[in-house]
Amino acid sequence: MASVGIVGMGSYVPPHEMTNEDWADIVDTSDEWITTKTGMKKRRIADPGVSTSDLAVEACKIAIEDAGLEASDIDMIILATSSPDVPLSSTAGIVQDKLGCTDCAAFDINAVCAGWVHALDVGSRYVATPGYDNVLVVGSEIYSRILNWDDRTTCVLFGDGAGAAVISKVESGRGILGSWLLSDGSGSSVIEIPAGGVRTPIPSEGFVEGMQYFHMDGRAVWDFAIEAFPQAVRGVLDRVGKSLDDVDLIIPHQANINIIEAGMKNLGLPMSKTFTNLHKYGNTAGASVPIALKEAVDEGLVGPGSLIVTAAFGGGLAWGANAIVL
Ligand SMILES: CC(C)(COP(=O)(O)OP(=O)(O)OC[C@H]1O[C@@H](n2cnc3c(N)ncnc32)[C@H](O)[C@@H]1OP(=O)(O)O)[C@@H](O)C(=O)NCCC(=O)NCCS
Incomplete structure (x- = not known):
């Protein structure tokens, strides 16, 4: 099989920062507990009205530019998410529309926190066979919307963000x-x-x-x-x-x-x-x-x-x- 590798990367986190101290104002927790048990100090929280697809689009734009490509060069979008915009249809399709990628397949993968490593594997197999030269592999999540903000055992652990890679054929000796x-x-x-x-x-x-x-x-x-x-x-x-x-x-x-x-x-x-x-x-x-x-x-x-x-x-x-x- 042809060598397939990462030719561009992008990431995006929303600007609003939430510290451990901020959480301690909301639930019975402390900076000391969260730091000792997890190592976390801060996380980013998407503003109301911002969707998982919006974070993905920002990360994808950076990845496409990093790869030296245009949106029209993308043949497939595989989006790993467990916090989709809607249960149906796919968030990947919404990302495709927002990016303006035409003549492009798009679908979601749900393997929760392991979603992106699954998506990268799936995408690399498409690029290795004819028909899909440039595939966007994206992970995007807004967990702040699916968490129970009254449940201290889970709410402090997560943050929102997105990361993306463009994968294409590369010279042998490198790649996935x-x-x-x-x-x-x-x-x-x-x-x-x-x-x-x-x-x-x-x-x-x-x-x-x-x-x-x-x-x-x-x-x-x-x-x-x-x-x-x-x-x-x-x-x-x-x-x-x-x-x-x-x-x-x-x-x-x-x-x-x-x-x-x-x-x-x-x-x-x-x-x-x-x-x-x-x-x-x-x-x-x-x-x-x-x-x-x-x-x-x-x-x-x-x-x-x-x-x-x-x-x-x-x-x-x-x-x-x-x-x-x-
Ligand atoms: C979640 C995790 C940090 C909890 O640590 P733990 O040592 O297992 O702690 P416990 O759940 O036994 O809870 C210990 C105490 O802390 C309390 N506690 C839980 N969350 C708390 C919080 N945010 N602040 C303060 N106290 C908290 C519990 O209520 C419990 O109190 P109790 O002894 O009075 O009942 C740890 O289990 C963990 O990291 N698990 C993996 C989670 C993970 O990585 N998930 C994502 C996977 S993709």
Whole structure:
């Protein structure tokens, strides 16, 4: 198969910043608890009237320009989100219309926090075969709208944002070497929005106020994540014939600094081999990996020829990793 790689990146976070202290004015929490338990200090919150598609469009515009392309050059948009503009139709289609990409396929992927690593794998397979030269792979989320702002166990953990990559054919020796993806649907209720789908419509006999919001068994997610993160890293390296020693930087899903530290320890790697920005943005779910990857590149931590491994885990349960030579 042809080599497929990232040829442009973009990210966007809304301007409104919310600190731990701001949350302490709303729910019974503290900067000390949030910092110790998660490493988060701030997160961005989208203004009313701004949609997930709007954040995606901003990130996509930057990525398209970074790739030296026009919107009309994009053949497909794959949007990873678990906080879509509407349950139906796809948010990718709304992004396509706002960007003005005609003659272009568009669809959403929902693998929650692991959505973008899934989308990158799917997109790379399209680019490798005839018909789709330039694919936009986007992660965009507005979790502030799906969280229960009265539930301190979840509301402080997330932020809003978007990240995007344009992928195209590249010279051999670089690009997306491979991916490793896995799901365990027996854990689907560990992270879920219990109502609003066909199982429990709103309203319905089974609906209880609060079920329309994000729910999470934090301890169960912790137990899953500290194993899933290193498993995904090892899984993809094994698949592409590389070792941990070959890796320049690991870009993990920005869920929690303690999960990342436990995972890096499990891998036997120092924290200098990873990149984190969750102290600034919280957990932006499906957007966290592309936002972090873009920042790591912008900060000069990695560049052309670097081997990076993205690794993400979350609702589904779904987890996975990509090995990429920039
Ligand atoms: C969520 C998480 C930080 C909670 O940490 P924890 O050590 O498991 O804490 P617990 O849930 O046991 O709660 C400990 C106490 O803190 C309290 N607490 C929960 N949220 C709080 C908050 N925001 N502020 C203050 N106290 C809080 C709990 O009510 C509990 O109080 P209690 O002992 O009186 O009952 C941790 O479980 C975690 O990181 N899980 C993974 C979550 C994640 O990454 N999700 C995204 C996956 S993509």
